[in-house]
Amino acid sequence: MSADLCPPYAPFFGFAGVASAMIFSTVGAAFGTAKAGIGIAGLGTFKPELIMKSLVPVVMAGIIAVYGLVVSVLIVGNLNPSNYSLAAGFIHLGAGISCGTTGIAAGYAIGHVGDSFVRAYVHEQRVFVAMILILIFAEVLGLYGLIVALLMNTRVTGLVDCI
């Protein structure tokens, strides 16, 4: 019975979860960094003193990658060749997908918001506070995925005992 619940190919899905968390979060982070970073050069040509504040979207896009890193590290810690059930593999896959795909969404939003912010910041400096509020809501999308992934990961321990 236990041998059926812990087949040798169970780690395939666990590793797929680790990869999903890292890859998809990096997609979001890379898109956010590149898209938000493009306008900074244009801003700097006209108003160089505003560059430091314009780096906020870039930093927040980097945080999305850190979310993916955290979930990946936590899942990888639970992977081992023996004593790993198929149920644990699927739970880890779900956790990785949840963190990763929310990271894509968050990074995409941060990128577009950052791009529009930079183009508006040149003309009107009071949009900074509005941008921070919008970015917080976009960042929190990635945080929701992280929370769900962490919750799923805690359900793995003590699920099935492989002999």
Add this chain to the structure above:
Amino acid sequence: MGYTTYASFGLPTFLVVIVVLYLLFTDSGEAFDVGRFLEETSPFVWGSLGIGLCIGLSVLGAGWGIFLTGSSILGGGVRTPRISTKNLISIIFCEVVAIYGVIMGIVYSAKLQSVPEADLYTKENYFTGFALFWGGLTVGICNLLCGLCVGVAGSTAALADASDPTLFVKVLVVEVFGSVLGLFGLIIGLLMIGNAREFQGPTAPPAIRI
């Protein structure tokens, strides 16, 4: 609704539906067995695919970033030749991504040891094969995305430098944030392979102690 939509979505979906219905109606639905496929595939397949994808995708990302940055440096260098030397830093940032792929390729290939077919299919070897595949894919795709991101940022930095030399260091910060993504992929790739032993036959019984 062009022909590309039909080719990329319609045709594969149609073929998959035909295959699924054939299996269903000829009472051979059990032929579709993901577990059996994963058990029958040799761990060497997974390992080799992972290593190949690791280095291949990393180098793809590095090359993509280099051509994005390089063409901007050369274009901006027409009017402002002074930017060419300083902006080579952006090219080096992209190259570093390929170095990450090479390092992981070397670390992973140390796990590929020769094991005869009869002793190959153990739990540890399956685990190592899967770790190599998904680790290589993670490192490769993270480096691909990092190279793209650094390339776009480097292109922007070159044009900013051409317009005002004091801007270069400030736009370089965006590149640094981009290059951190490749480093994260490297860390996860190393962690994945941490628990995985190299491919080996079944362990010998412990020596008798007198």
